[in-house]
Amino acid sequence: MAFPMTAGAAPLTGSLGSGSFDSGSLSGSLGSSGFWGSLAPDENQTYEELDPTSGTLIATNGFQVGRDGFKFENWSDPTPEHPRGLTPQSMQTLYGDEICARVVNGECALTATGQALQADLDDFLSGGHCYGFATASGLFATGVVVKGDYLGPGTTVFENDPTDRLDGLISRYAVTQFSSPTTDGTTKNSVSETLGKLRAAWARGDDYVLGVYGEPGGHALTPIALRDLGKGKTGIVVYDNNFPGVEKMVVTDPGANTWYYTAMLNPSTPAYLFVGSPENRMDLAELKPSTQVQECPTCVDGDASVLVLVKDNSTNADGTVVDSDFEVQRPGGGDVPGLEVRPLLNNTRAALLSVPAATAFEINLVxxxxxxxxxxxxxxxxxxxxxxxxxxxxxxxxxxxxxxxxxxxxxxxxxxxxxxxxxxxxxxxxxxxxxxxxxxxxxxxxxxxxxxxxxxxxxxxxxxxxxxxxxxxxxxxxxxxxxxxxxxxxxxxxxxxxxxxxxxxxxxxxxxxxxxxxxxxxxxxxxxxxx
Incomplete structure (x- = not known):
């Protein structure tokens, strides 16, 4: 799923189904083989979930999952506990007054394009709010966002139940992954680069959102510590918003530039396995850009490129996804010049693409x-x-x-x-x-x-x-x-x-x-x- 609306983000390289991320043409699956189907785990390897206290502590940012993480888990579609999605007011904080047709008594009434954009973003959030959880928890822990504005007086993050205001904050941050400047502060990194950037950020009191991709899609985590596991391997201890109150671990091998992680994308899905390689690198997203006004993808004077979202909403009777396919190409065939793929951190079966303005193309659906x-x-x-x-x-x-x-x-x-x-x-x-x-x-x-x-x-x-x-x-x-x-x-x-x-x-x-x-x-x- 991007709906990024990412302006200026580097395209992801590597294979996708039978196509390539940087080839100008694209083909891939939105089904059970996953949009990242070519990045499936090696059947000859074992991927054991390790105790997050394994090995020796190398570095930590002081984050405690039972204090700085949320006590409630990531959600997908609205529930009685989490009834709201985005609102015109949250859209206004995201994109500024230009998304509003009018503001009366402080209340924003969205433009027609803003209403359409909000509906699509709410639909995107049905795939989970992991990016919002990871961003909000990191911003609270680093003091960028004042806890008193959203939490009960004198309480920790973990002591708070869901509220309309807190859910709104998480939802807002979840969709910043679509737009600049958030996307400008997001990079793909080798294992060694990831470990080095985390240590440097923690030393200055900062942090990142850690993004991992695999066969099921993308997932956002809060990195909290590094541990030496021996035999050249390093564990990244994380707060995973699908598992409140417990630590998890991403197992990395800097020498081989590989990693793996077992987790689930959102509460409505079973556990998944994420496996990394030199082609499937981890993301690090800076925290502070998500607090800023984002570039509006449908507003006048926005980015001249066109963002394309291809999504399949269906499921089989047993709850498994439908293995449908698509292809993006020039009319009649051939590469689309300047085509880029924008990776999405959630479980929506969707592909977000960027196509230059004044470019003809076609989307073949199967x-x-x-x-x-x-x-x-x-x-x-x-x-x-x-x-x-x-x-x-x-x-x-x-x-x-x-x-x-x-x-x-x-x-x-x-x-x-x-x-x-x-x-x-x-x-x-x-x-x-x-x-x-x-x-x-x-x-x-x-x-x-x-x-x-x-x-x-x-x-x-x-x-x-x-x-x-x-x-x-x-x-x-x-x-x-x-x-x-x-x-x-x-x-x-x-x-x-x-x-x-x-x-x-x-x-x-x-x-x-x-x-x-x-x-x-x-x-x-x-x-x-x-x-």
Whole structure:
């Protein structure tokens, strides 16, 4: 899962499925073999979980899991104990006032693009909050964040139960891994570099978040001590937010530049094994950048690159993941210049990619060879806009392609089976923003649905290929300094093959009438939209 929206982060090198992180093309699995499937453990090796008090203490930062760690464990989806996710106010602390359409009595009302971004980030947090736990505990321990602002008077971190305010802090820090400056302070390191940086940070009263990657995804830990295990090996003692009140250990071999760790990603999954190599290095993320205002991936004047999130939401009946596949390439095949992969520290079955502006590309999606139906969501984040195609359901053997044109204002979808996608397109101007949703279209095999923000700012839906007409329901929401206005079609909008349905969202003031116009050979129909 990145949704980083990482600006300036170095691309991760190494193989991914049949592709390469730095080759410009990408192919890989989002299923049981893992997005990091080529980094699977060596079946000829044993990976014993060691007692974290093994060996001889080399260095420590003084962190105590029963004092400085949280008494409650990492969570994924909302629960009665952890009911909240991100809020407009936490989005404002993340990205500043530019994410707000208006601020009334100190309360932020998000822009249309901000609302879409919040929904995606909340969805991302369903894969766990480990990065937020590791960051918050480290910031409390180093004194960067004042405990009295979030904890009970005179209490330690461990003595506090979950609260709305504390959960909000953890959630906020969990999604900073998407953006600069947090991503700028994150590096991949050899084992020797990792050990050296930890000792140096502890000597100056600082610390890092330790990120490990393996077959199941990524996980964030709080490093607290180093121990000499003999035979050239060093243990990194950690606080793992999935195991409150106990220490765990990452076993490293600096000479071979390898490491391993046994843990679970979040409470809803069984234990996993993480195995490192010279290609699969550990991350060290500086703590302080997470406290700063982050670069907004969907705001005007943000990073010019486009972030692409590919996610499969499905699971098999027995709870195992669906082994679906995807590939990102230039239209018709070949490398995408400047393509980068942004590693994610949680258990969401997702891939976050960065593509340069003004670059055409396509995402080829393939259902699993067996098992349940895959459920793909595709999100694009650009400077002042957000485009999304969701609910792309592919049974075993089915395939689909999402194409993005060079302007990156147009998305097209075609597949080998009937598809019923949902779309969300949002864009913002200087003092207002607008989002448009659609659903209900049954896209036939061989037909293509396109959605485009044209040069005039109109949103244009097109259906080409095949002879069968389609229909869809549409809604538009405008957000500005005055308030929100929502209109929708009274019923389905008929879209004949070869026709286009356009909505002039860019000139709608939220007060005057708005209608969908369907125009094609022998067709010119208006569909009024009402509140």
């Amino acid at each position: 259902g699993a060879t067996a098992g349940a139906t895959a459920d793909f969501d595709i999100s694009l984040y650009g400077e002042g806009w957000f485009n999304e195609m969701d609910s792309i359901a592919l049974r075993p053997g089915d395939s689909a392609t999402v194409s993005v044109d060079q302007s990156q204002r147009k998305l097209s979808l075609t597949g080998s089976t009937v598809l019923e996608p949902e779309t969300l397109f949002a864009a913002e101007q200087a003092d207002w923003s607008v989002s448009t949703k659609s659903r209900g279209l049954r896209l036939q095999p061989g037909s293509t649905l396109s959605v485009e923000r044209d040069a005039n700012g109109d949103l244009v839906y097109g259906l080409v290929g095949g002879a069968e007409s389609g229909s869809l329901l549409m809604g538009v929401k405008r957000t500005d300094a005055v308030g929100d206005r929502v209109v929708k079609t009274n019923g389905p909008v008929a879209l004949p093959a070869g026709a286009e349905a356009s909505v002039p969202v860019n000139v709608w003031d939220g007060v005057s009438p708005l209608a969908v116009r369907v125009l094609g050979v022998g067709v010119d129909v208006l569909y009024p939209m009402n509140s």
